[in-house]
Amino acid sequence: MPLLMLLMLGLPLLAFSQKINFTVSGTVQDYDGNPLIGASAFVEGLALGSVTDIDGQFAIKGEAEAGKYQLQISYVGFTPVRRTFEISAAAPEVTLEISLVDDVMDMEEVVVVGSSVTTKRKQLGNAVNVLKSDKLTVANPQGVTGALQGKLPGARITQNSGDPAGGFSVQLRGASTLLGSSEPLYVIDGVIISNNTTNVTNINVGGGASQPGTNRLADINPNDIADITVINGAAAAAQYGSRASNGVVLITTKRGKAGKPSFSYSSGFNVNELRKPVYVNLRGEQFGSADQRLYPIAGTNEDGNLTVGANFSTEKVPVTRYDYQDQIFDTGYGTDQHLSVRGGNEQSNYYASLSYTLNEGIIRNTDFQRYGARFRFNQSVNDWASFSIGLNYNNSFSNERPDGNVFWSPINAFNITNNIWDITQRDELGNLQSVEPTRVNPLSVIEDFDITQSVNRAISDFQLKLFPLKGLTIDYIVGVDAYNQEGNIFIPPYPYAPVNPTYFDDGYASTANNNVFLINNDINISYEKEISSSLVSITKAGFSDQYSQNAFSVAQGRGLAPFVETVNGASIILNPSANTDRLRIWGYYLQQTFGLNDRLFLTAAARVDAASSFSEDNRNIIYPKVSASYVLSSEPFWQESALGRTISLFKLRASWGQAGNLTAIGPYARFSTYNTGNLAGSVAINQSSTLANPDVRPEVNTETEIGADISFLKDRLGMSLTWYNQDIDDLLVSRSLAASQGGSAITTNVGSLENKGVEVLLYGSPIRKRDFSWDISLNFSRNRNRVTNLGQARTAVPNVTGAPIFLVDDQPLGVFFGTYIARDDNGDPLLTPEGFLQQERGDAATNMPQRDANGQPTGTPLQQVIGDPNPDYILGGSTTFNYKRFGITAVIESVQGQDVFDADKRTRQGVGIGEFAEQELSGELPRGWVWAMYPILEWRISDGSFTKLRELSVSYTIPDIGGVLSNTTISVGGRNIFSIDNFTSYDPETNAGGQSNLMRNVNFGNVPIPRVYTLNIRTNF
Secondary structure: OHHHHHHHHHHHHHHHHOOEEEEEEEEEEEOOOOEOOOOEEEEOOOOEEEEOOOOOEEEEEEEEOOEEEEEEEEOOOEOOEEEEEEEOOOOOEEEEEEEEOEOOOOOOOEEEOOOOOEEEHHHOOOOOEEEEHHHHOOOOOOOHHHHHOOOOOOEEEEEOOOOOOOOEEEEEOOOOOOOOOOOOEEEEOOEEEOOOOOOOOOOOHHHOOOOOOOOHHHHOOHHHEEEEEEEOOHHHHHHHHHHHOOOEEEEEEOOOOOEEEEEEEEEEEEEEEOOOOOOOOOOOEEEOOOOOOOOOOOOEOOOOOEOOOOOOOOOEEEOOOOOOHHHHEOOEEEEEEEEEEEEEOOOEEEEEEEEEEEEEOOEOOOEEEEEEEEEEEEEEEEOOEEEEEEEEEEEEEEEEOOOOOOOOOHHHHHHOOOOOOOOOOEOOOOOEOOEOOOEOOHHHHHHOOEEEEEEEEEEEEEEEEEOOOOOEEEEEEEEEEEEEEEEEEEEOOOOOOOOOOHHHOOOEEEEEEEEEEEEEEEEEEEEEEEOOOOEEEEEEEEEEEEEEEEEEEEEEEEEEOOOOOOHHHEEEEOOOEEEEEEEEEEEEEEEEEEEEOOOEEEEEEEEEEEEOOOOHHHOOEEEEEEEEEEEHHHOHHHHOOHHHHHEEEEEEEEEEEEEEEOOOOOOOOOOOOEEEEEEOOEEEEEEOOEEOOOOOOOEEEEEEEEEEEEEEOOOOEEEEEEEEEEEEEOOEEEEEOOHHHOOOEEEEEOOEEEEEEEEEEEEEEEEEOOOEEEEEEEEEEEEEEEEEOOOOOEEEOOOOOOOOEEEEOOEOOOEEEEEOEOEOOOOOEOOOOOOOOOEOEEEOOOOEEOEOOOOOEOOEEOEEEEEOOOOOEEEEEEEEEEEOOEEEEEEEEEEEOOEEEEHHHHHHHHOOOOHHHHHHHHOOOOOOHHHHHOOOHHHHEEEOOEEEEEEEEEEEEEEEEOOOEEEEEEEEEEEOOOEEEOOOOOOOOOOOOOOOOOOOOEEOOOOOOOEEEEEEEEEEO
């Protein structure tokens, strides 16, 4: 009887533990009812799953005990969903209808944040922006940097020149140093690369110190890129160290995939033209005799007074005027060809590509061409090891002419020449003639100067990934970036003389070489452990070692022998030089993240960095970081409320961290340096006038960032908001010294720099239907910087353009400071009795204006901040419409509130070719008006605000051609098609200083940015 009772009691238990054969099936579709093919369906806790078929249907069969289970449905680009279903003996078959909505915020996306370090977006406490390949190549850009313009919040990307190879500068969240570069760190597939602009041409042509030039990102073809991740702030320094204190741009190239070989081919054609010529005076008369210059360049004495009163000649003589722009500019053509193949299997796969680019400039006889080859091989060794090898080779060659910041650029030769000379006239031997009569003929610069640059570059890497234990990953990367730049200049002896200045009368030649070698070794270890069902631990640690070597040499000479075009034929050798810089940077970090319920993430990290450019006592500095991320919308109370139905995602994030700046000074800046010379026929060694400072230390960037990520309308619309504050202390400056201290300058730590700003990103898919879709993206950035505690009121930034660039205490970086227009109480210009503009005068001690009995300015000429090159805000927007096979994409960028020092504006008036000079001839302005304007620097400040149509593309896609070609897309469009601005010269987007951190927004003989029309065909086979 007891045994029978036990058996009867046990029967229910046996029934309870019995497994049931069940089936859960259903259909997965998007919000508009379209089936989603390839969506993943997974039953949590049972290790059972499936994918949807062509009709969006799935079916999962298995055995399980009775009870409730969670079905997870996920699809790339859509928000994952979980549905609860119940298995019972009475209902073993379950059918579900599931709708997914677009995940515009993509919180589940795995993003690259280090050389081999990845994390889910929802875990990050700082802002990160990712651009996929389809967003980069839509308008067939010639370079990577131009493809980013207008698409990233917090990024100020300026095309400094319209040179065929481009020339860009990038700042993320403003300038962060004075002596060094504010460019972000660039990393391609884990390889730290150089994006420097090093001039190996135009070494002494016109005396320009820094020029727009070509930065080395021009060597990368955008068609090889899979995506670009941009981290704006110092948060990137946890994995990359202090070299990433200005932010980091992580470029991931395309890789192989399993399957038979798949080919892709694109062919592009572009037409480049001058978007807007400057106004040229073509009035058929001038003042004075025809062999005189219209106006002298210098018109004031040391006190700023006019050297000549109102006694100007009013006699007019007839002349014939020419528009030299017709001879300087031309239509340029270009092409871009790219062929790639990828294939393999799950264990071994590859990607390979070949490319060719040719781009002619709008300045006659200028062009840039690039050959490229790329190969990537991935191999899985076994279930715990894999490796990857990447090789990239590029060869480029360019025909150049002097660009901005030099007096001999074609643009400057035009600006400083009175246009009463026919520059096409030649002598009986066919030689061009001089103009005015000692100026270089602009066509001589274009036709006779032979300036070339060639670059050979190899970027390679080896990556090893180990998975020795569950949750443990070990990554090792070694990357090499090596290239050589060779620049050659030949200027033949002029057939006309004298030329002012006479530097090139007898011919000039130079050869310069820049050899760069960078290598980085990175080890990253990651261990992820599920401590409990609600708590996850992620521990990361790593070590990096970076070495760079830069060897630069130049030989130049003048007085060339006949028929000789090299330095070997020069009779006068001009200061040959050679130097080699070597720098080593190393560091290691430890980072710990805890995740609670997959929605609250807390991270703390510390990194130790060191660089050989600083002494041992000032190395090995610890830089901490903490961050938090909270996906509040994942809380049950949020999802079950009306708020959750309106705002489907609400994530709060915050971070605080520090980073140094290990590249703000050169490798040997803390030492005394010596120069060699000649003394009575013997070699002499002279100490530099810059004193040694072994106690110099790295700058420290402390950044606080607070933000939120929000999505609305069933995840159709997303918004990212970020506020940040950067305090950069211990600024490195070259401080002037009294001669009694034994030198003229010393590199030291003085002052602070502050950046405060906001970044807003709004994007989404308001319409997503089977035949029609509409995607939008808007970004807004506002940054305010301020220099403080400089130790002196202001410091001038030397340059050859005459731009009054200063570091002024308690003012933005690199403001323009100089004489300004006297104004009345209403703010209107206070004119002289002759009707001239005049500079403000007053008490120099108090810097207060003064007036005489007639209400006219009196006293010493005064100076003040007259312009700010930093914009008030930057607004970018893009939109894409797709209707069936047609597509339209447009990108607009607006930069507002910036000032440009337009050096060319005044010069054109002074030689008689400008609009104000013409108004003097017509009597609209009194004779001498231009002369009186000359000493007023404020008059040369122009509004640099603009709104540009960066990209436009109209496309049509053919799904299949002859069963051979698939997804063939034909597109037409352009770049920089129009600009809405009030700029007085060619283009307000300009900078003669190139990547210079302090010399910003200076227009001085720069090649204008062309309007580009494009035709492109892409296909697959």
